[in-house]
Amino acid sequence: MAEFRAILLEKHGETVAPSIQTLDSNRLPDGDVTIRVTYSTLNYKDGLVLKGQGGLVRNYPHIPGIDLIGIVEDPGTSTFNEGDKVISTGWRVGEVWWGGYATMAKLKSEWLVKAPEGLSETQCMAIGTAGFTAMQCVLALESNGVHPNSGEVVVTGAGGGVGSVAVSILAGLGYEVTAVTGRPHLEKYFSDLGAKNLLSREEIYDLAKRPLQTERFAGVIDTVGGDILAGVLPAIKYKGTAAICGLAGGAGLKTTVIPFILRGITMAGIDSVMAPTKEREQIWSRLSTDLPMNKLDAATSVVGLQDAIDLADEILAGQVKGRTVIDVNA
Ligand SMILES: NC(=O)c1ccc[n+]([C@@H]2O[C@H](COP(=O)([O-])OP(=O)(O)OC[C@H]3O[C@@H](n4cnc5c(N)ncnc54)[C@H](OP(=O)(O)O)[C@@H]3O)[C@@H](O)[C@H]2O)c1
Known part of the structure; x- marks a missing residue:
């Protein structure tokens, strides 16, 4: 034994x-x-x-x-x-x-x-559930018609595991990425990952004050939930999509149906835990080609x-x- x-x-x-x-x-x-x-x-x-x-x-x-x-x-x-x-x-x-x-x-x-071939053991685990979920979110944006030329895509909780990998993948694919963070002093970290813009949590909370804001985000990857998610929804562009995977800021959601029924926006729920094997193979394959490994290593x-x-x-x-x-x- x-x-x-x-x-x-x-x-x-x-x-x-x-x-x-x-x-x-x-x-x-x-x-x-x-x-x-x-x-x-x-x-x-x-x-x-x-x-x-x-x-x-x-x-x-x-x-x-x-x-x-x-x-x-x-x-x-x-x-x-x-x-x-x-x-x-x-x-x-x-x-x-x-x-x-x-x-x-x-x-x-x-x-x-x-x-996957070509990735080291540490790179595979640097991806792990967080990176796997980040790629699921990117695929959800793609399948809802959000592409690099659609415009700005925002990632919430950008300094965390899912957020950091999501920023790297999106930037590598050519999206204009905005990182939402409570840690603006990490500005260099975010720009090294490929983020073009930074927004503070407070700027996002402010957007929740009205049911509709100026159309800004073509897509959202949300790892935070709660008041941050309530803030991004009113600023999503017509037919835009938010891929929702996390609750680091809370499981509740206080919002209105207005952006859904006037702008046709979509909330795509993301679950990594019970994802079927076929989907897993596709996700790992996309990770091995579309996640810039130098950014992951950093x-x-x-x-x-x-x-x-x-x-x-x-x-x-x-x-x-x-x-x-x-x-x-x-
Ligand atoms: N659906 C799924 O299958 C799935 C899979 C993986 C993860 N998740 C969920 O996704 C979330 C993120 O996971 P993770 O592993 O990336 O966690 P993590 O590394 O802790 O990242 C979470 C980030 O969210 C931000 N944040 C934390 N508390 C906040 C608050 N009160 N208000 C606003 N922002 C806050 C922080 O980023 P900043 O400092 O940059 O703001 C933090 O780094 C978790 O809720 C996790 O359970 C779900």
Whole structure:
């Protein structure tokens, strides 16, 4: 029997406590594929899980980590081969199933995709759920007719994981990108990612004061929800689209139907967790061609398992910049 190292969350009364432990592999859940994990990531949802918030984890002890990349050690009866490099994002791994903050994982084969050729393991995890979701949002804009010549596209929560990757992809595709941020001092970071303009959160909150504002945004990628989303909707151009994926600023939405019924705007809901395999393959393929890797690398930090625990409060407070990759062996 093998041993592996992991962050284990244990519940004592109402408190969830993380610690790094060495565990026997026979404690892993009953997936058909055994994976030697090399890297995971830190996403907003990982912050919630690490802090025991959001009701995402029902059973403890639990291993967090919603994303992982690793090498297949035992493919079981699946079509994978020993030595294949595979990725898992979503499917509630790291929430209801033991996840990627561990050197070993056992997952269901239908949750796995082969890592795309040409991307390093750290690049795949720098993408992770956040980058995957950013590309889903871009595809939603495209399929609703928003193209680089449609005009300005705004990304909210631009300094975060989804936001930073979305800015990079859109700018690489030739869109005029406006970053909405509570961290205007990161101006150089945003212009390096390719953003042409910066707007403060306050400027967006102001737009919510009237049901219709001057038509400005051809498209929106919203990672924040709440008052920020309520602010961008009145300024969306005729037939424009907002791809909605996040709630970093709140799950509520106080707005009017006016931009929908007078300007025919669309809100496209984005879910990365249960995305079907065909869609996943298309998204990873587009990521490997349309995400400028130099920009991704510049927006990525690599840290160890203990750092993941330490960064949980920061990501929930919106203070983590770009993408954080977790080296599970460090
Ligand atoms: N639908 C899906 O499948 C899916 C997938 C991935 C993520 N998500 C969701 O998308 C959101 C972003 O995820 P992430 O991993 O990118 O998180 P993240 O790295 O923490 O980024 C969120 C960003 O939102 C901004 N923000 C935070 N609190 C805010 C507030 N109170 N008001 C306004 N802006 C605020 C901050 O950017 P600035 O400092 O630049 O303003 C922050 O960096 C989360 O809600 C996450 O759960 C959903």
